[in-house]
Amino acid sequence: MKMFDFAQPATLDEAIGAWEPGAAWLGGGTNLVDLMKTGAVQPAKLIDISRLPGLAGIDELDDGATRIGALVRNADLAGDPAFAGRYPMVAEALLSGASGQLRNAATVAGNLMQYPRDAYFPGPEPDPMADASSLSVLGAGGEPVTVHPSDFCVPLVALDAVVEILGPDGPREIALADLYQPGEPRTTLIPGELVTALRLPAAAAEFRANCRYLKVRDRTSFAFAMASAAASLRMDGPHIAEARLSLGAVAPKPWRVAEAEALLKGQAPGADLFARAADAAMAGAQPVGGNGWKIELARRTAARALAMAAAGTPADMPALPASPFGNQTGDLAHV
Amino acid sequence: MSEPMSEPMSDVLDRSIRFGSNAGQPLTRRDGIAKVTGTATFAADNLPDGLLHAVYLPATIARGRVTKLDVDAARAHPGVVAVYTPENRPPLQGDPDDKPTMFSFRIEVLQDDTVRYAGQPIALVLGETLEAATEGARLLNPDYDMQTPRTGLDDGDPFDVEPGGFGRPAGTTHGDIDAGHAAAAKAIDVTYRTASQYHNAMETHAIVAQWDGDQLLLDVPTQALNMTCAAYAYFFGIPVENVTVRSPYLGGGFGSKAIPVGPSVLAILAARASGRPVKLMLTRQQMFGPVAHRGATRQRLRLGIGDDAALTVLDHDSLSETSTFDDFHEPAANASQGLYAAGAIRSSHRGVRLDIGTPGPMRAPGEASGAAALECAMDEMAEAAGMDPLEFRLKNYAETEPGTGKPYSSKALRDCYLQGAERFGWAGRPMAPRQMQDEDGLLTGWGMGTALFPAPMFAAEARATLRADGSALVETSAADMGQGSWTSLAQIAADSLGLSMDQLEFHAGHSSLPDGGVAGGSGHTATAGGALHAAGRDTIRQLGELAAGDPASPLYGAGNASLVAQHGRLFVEGDPGRGESFTDILSRAGVPELIGSGKAARPPEAGQRHAMYSHGAVFAEVKVDPELCQMRVSRLVGAFAAGRIINPKLAESQLMGGMIWGIGFALHEEAKHDPRTGRILNADFAGYHVPVNADVCGLEVVTVHEDDPFVNPLGIKGVGEIGIVGTVGAIGNAIRHATGHRIRRFPIRIEDLLTA
Known part of the structure; x- marks a missing residue:
């Protein structure tokens, strides 16, 4: 492992002051330390923010929004009854990611910042002839670009999550959807900026009765998605007053599909409608290498997630969250 | 005896073990608590004084040459002690292309700058710490002259496998294949593919090597302790008795730990050259390369049946990958031998040479x-x-073995x-x-x-020592690779001696003990267990002779053949009252211990x-x-x-x-594999999936x-x-x-x- 400096600031301001080019923030370490061990990333300095005060709260704000500190652990957020009650789809996505051990250590902000992981990382450039299963079919113009691997971020972009940021020039905030950009750097963060919190607006809780996250993968747990979808419906009697739909594992960033949302609005839920919405969601998709199947899989995943959302959010977290097999009896809950 | 081996052994001791009080019981593994509490000492847990850490640099291409290594940068890194490349690798006494044991393949130990597969060691760095050695290896930053790698079954010309020993399966034909095809009323002709798979025991390969003059002490997980001694003695030109292997616990073997591997030889070499103990442990990523794997296959099966649905022909051809420099062919077509009663059966094996590490035995090879x-x-x-x-x-259904x-x-x-x-x-x-x-x-x-x-069955030896206090020590070098043989073998040994488990001390996993053979081929319990049984039986035979020859013993004059050893007593079969305890026999005879030995092999x-x-x-x-x-x-x-x-x-x-x-x-x-470089793309547990709970x-x-x-x-x-x-x-x-x-x-x- 390359030698590096290690700083452990006591306050947020000290942390911002400690940054220098080549430094990296250390939160839960589940992604960064792993990549340092393989030599994939080699920061000159680690700034340990894991002990900073005031970044580990889950707070309901006066305007009904929920503010999640950057250092809240994924498992703690998913297990928070108030949070899971307001945003069950987010909890389901969190619990479908990684493993119990990783969720206990991984932080919310680290999840937003995780590196894309395909077989090629950290290089060479992906070769679609070898393995295109983790290459984007949306938002990459047919180029071999690795998909964003997060589950958590998929429902977040659908729910208009906002990222709070602190940097040398002070605080600012942006929509999560605007955090990611093509190419390098992968995010719109300015070097030296730190994600301090994540905010879900009050309106995001209005979908709680009809929202699901669905993740398709080639084993039942502890695997990245091959396709995933977060579907939310706000019902007005028999009609969909408002819909949110976003897709995971199909694009370089968590992929929200406004066209599908517009198509669903005001309609009565049904298989035909959901199929058309899923078609609309994938309308611009382009295969790369041999991964045309991924387009069809994402389409079916979106349609199914919408149908599951229409059926209503389950009262309890399924034994296998976000899994097509989650409703089977006899499964061990792996929460 | 006219039929010495085809009849079941029928002496009393065999009967006692067949119906013994220990064998057949669902005992919990004796090493379980040691393992879950972390007190079990695995090879890499050994940290002798002065230990150096070795890290090898794996090739990231599959075919070509290494043209440059930044050795100066690696040497200059703080904590780096030595850097070995093909230019300065100390000599070996045995040729790494030789095969000193029956389960050996050619190994890569920095012979030259050729790269034959991705993951091949191309340099070794010794450091005072693991971190220093790891960074030293990274700083070597190799340049390659790369050639187009061949990593798929279509990338080479198939050849007929030449039968001959381990990994070169013979093709077999029974009956008239053409007639079998011709007689088929219905037939299928189908081709199946299986993927290239890599053993991934929880414990990766590891070794701690220490030299004392020309004496070599190795802590290394191995499925075959004595074979490991023989292999490394050969490469380093020392008598086999100079090599001691300690392998009390393995975190899984699955065939991969039955063979000598290049990284272990490099670690031993570095220990000799540096004059200090050296530890080398493979990373998970390094498991994908020099320590064997199950080769990919493409199998064509042609089956035919008559009107009565009886198979007229079972024709199985397997194309398998092997390396450019050695042969191990997954003997897949042999699976069609011995199972179904077809009129004609053919198994044939063809190979393709690819730029991959040599495949090897992996749980049920073939x-x-x-x-x-x-x-x-x-x-x-x-x-x-x-x-x-x-x-x-x-x-x-085959009532007798098809073909034979x-x-x-x-x-x-x-x-x-x-x-x-x-x-x-x-x-x-x-x-x-x-x-x-x-x-x-x-x-x-x-x-x-x-x-x-x-x-x-393979061959194994064991020793059983009955002590004056009625307890016993049984010994064999047999490995427990996690399957629980330290428990099940002890059950066999206890029954052979007529003792309970708590009276038995069982030593295994050390090469100084009688050769316990190979934990492989699903033959370990039969082989090492057979040797332990024979050793116990030999000990009890001696005990019986003592008693039968002692006028003070109730067993005086009793024929040895009718004696039963159970619960620490020796008695006449059918007359349990006529007998006495082991301790009584030994104390009266003034014998401090009786040592029996045993061997097992199938005639x-x-x-x-x-x-x-x-x-x-x-x-x-x-x-x-x-x-x-x-x-x-x-x-x-x-x-x-x-x-x-x-x-x-x-x-x-x-x-x-x-x-x-x-x-x-x-x-x-x-x-x-990446088609451009030939390296394995998913060489870790994030990408190479095994089932989860x-x-x-x-x-x-x-x-x-x-x-x-x-x-x-x-x-x-x-x-x-x-x-x-x-x-x-x-x-x-x-x-x-x-x-x-x-x-x-x-x-x-x-x-x-x-x-x-």
Whole structure:
């Protein structure tokens, strides 16, 4: 492992002051330390923010929004009854990611910042002839670009999550959807900026009765998605007053599909409608290498997630969250 | 004796162990607490004073030459002690291309700058810390002259495998193949592919090497301690008795730890050159390269049946990958020998040379991948015949070994079929595919596969010392690679001495002990157990002689042949009152201890007289989402007949482990190569998937009673590998039954069903 400096600031301001080019923030370490061990990333300095005060709260704000500190652990957020009650789809996505051990250590902000992981990382450039299963079919113009691997971020972009940021020039905030950009750097963060919190607006809780996250993968747990979808419906009697739909594992960033949302609005839920919405969601998709199947899989995943959302959010977290097999009896809950 | 080996050994001691009080009990593994509390010392836990850490740099291309290494940068890094490249690698006394043991392959130990596969060691860095050595290796920053790698089965010209020893399977033909094809009223001609798979024991390969003059002490996990001594003694030009191997615990072996490997030789070399102890432990990523793997295969099966659904021909050809510099061919087609009563049977093996590490033995080499294809082909043939898969297999049941006509030493396969089917609930299975859905709308399918695995024995020795206090010490170098042999072998030893487990001290896992042979080939319990049994028997024979010759003993004058040792007493069979305790016999004789020795091996004529196999039948239920195509094995029932079961709990655990690996083979495991560089893209557990707990549900093992008087005196076959055999095909057949899609490659993936 390359030698590096290690700083452990006591306050947020000290942390911002400690940054220098080549430094990296250390939160839960589940992604960064792993990549340092393989030599994939080699920061000159680690700034340990894991002990900073005031970044580990889950707070309901006066305007009904929920503010999640950057250092809240994924498992703690998913297990928070108030949070899971307001945003069950987010909890389901969190619990479908990684493993119990990783969720206990991984932080919310680290999840937003995780590196894309395909077989090629950290290089060479992906070769679609070898393995295109983790290459984007949306938002990459047919180029071999690795998909964003997060589950958590998929429902977040659908729910208009906002990222709070602190940097040398002070605080600012942006929509999560605007955090990611093509190419390098992968995010719109300015070097030296730190994600301090994540905010879900009050309106995001209005979908709680009809929202699901669905993740398709080639084993039942502890695997990245091959396709995933977060579907939310706000019902007005028999009609969909408002819909949110976003897709995971199909694009370089968590992929929200406004066209599908517009198509669903005001309609009565049904298989035909959901199929058309899923078609609309994938309308611009382009295969790369041999991964045309991924387009069809994402389409079916979106349609199914919408149908599951229409059926209503389950009262309890399924034994296998976000899994097509989650409703089977006899499964061990792996929460 | 006219038939010395074909009859069951019938002296009293054998009877005592066959019905002993320890064997047959589901004892909990004796090393369990040590392992879960971290007190068990694995090889890499040894940290002798002055230890240096070795890290090798693996090639990131598969074919070409190393043109530059920044040795100066590596040497300049703080904590780096030495850097070895082909230019300064100290000499070896034995040629690394030689094969000093029967389970040896050519190894790469910095002979030259050629790169023959990705993951090959191209330099070694010694450091005061692991971190320093790791960074030193990274700083070497190699340049290559790269050639186009060949990593797929179509990238080379197939050649006929030349039979000859381990990894060069002979092709076999029984009967008239052409006539068999011609006689077929119905026939299939199908091709199945299996993926390249890498052993990934929880404990990666590790070694701590210490020299003292020309004495070499190795802490290294090995399935074959004495063979390991012989191999490394050869490479370093020292007498085999100068090498001591300690291997008390293994975190899994699966065949990979049965062979000498290049990284271990480099570590020993570095220890000799530096004059300090050296530790080298492979990273998970490094497991994908120099320590063998299961080679990919493409298997063509041509089956024909007559009007009566009897197989007229079973014609199995396997194309397998091997390296450019050595031969290990997955003997997949051999899976079609010995199982079904076809009129004519042919197994043939062809190879392709690729820029990969040499494959090697990996749990059920040949049987696992061969049965995957064969059992699916059998279902395809059954479907063509319009028969239930089980009925079709029973129709073609072999009462004697096909081709040779030899009787089986025992074969309870019919019971396996029937008991497995009963437990699974096979009856009522709809014949046509895609007929069953569960309450959640998931497609449900049932499939089955037959399991067959040879019941070999190797050679082993053991020693049993009965002490004056009535306790005993038994010793053999046998390895426990995690399967629990430290417990089951002790059960055999205790019964052979007529003692309880708590009176028995069992030493194993050290090369100074009598040679315990190889923990491999599913023959370990039979072989090492046989040696321990013989040693105990020899000790008790001596004890009997003492007593029978002592006028003060109630056993005075009793013939040794009628004596029984049980519960620390020796008595006359049928007259338990006439006897006395071991301690009484020894104390009166003034003998502090009695030392017996024993050996075990199967006489060749025994194997010529009988065909010896373990058998099984595996039944699988899968659930498949009809739209998303995600698959899950929801139930798996395996019924196995494997001779006498010494420890039912451990045997069941072994069989379950094999079946779980079958899930991995069927649905998950596949190493993928980058076509540009040839390196393995998914060389870690994020990319190379094995089943997780959530993939394993409804697992059941049935052990079918089987008495085998011929296989060895203890009636033991083996359970180490057969669990994986049959399971893969059962899952493939269940997916076909659930979905109507016949996927002819493993692993079967979501995209296969999506595009089917």
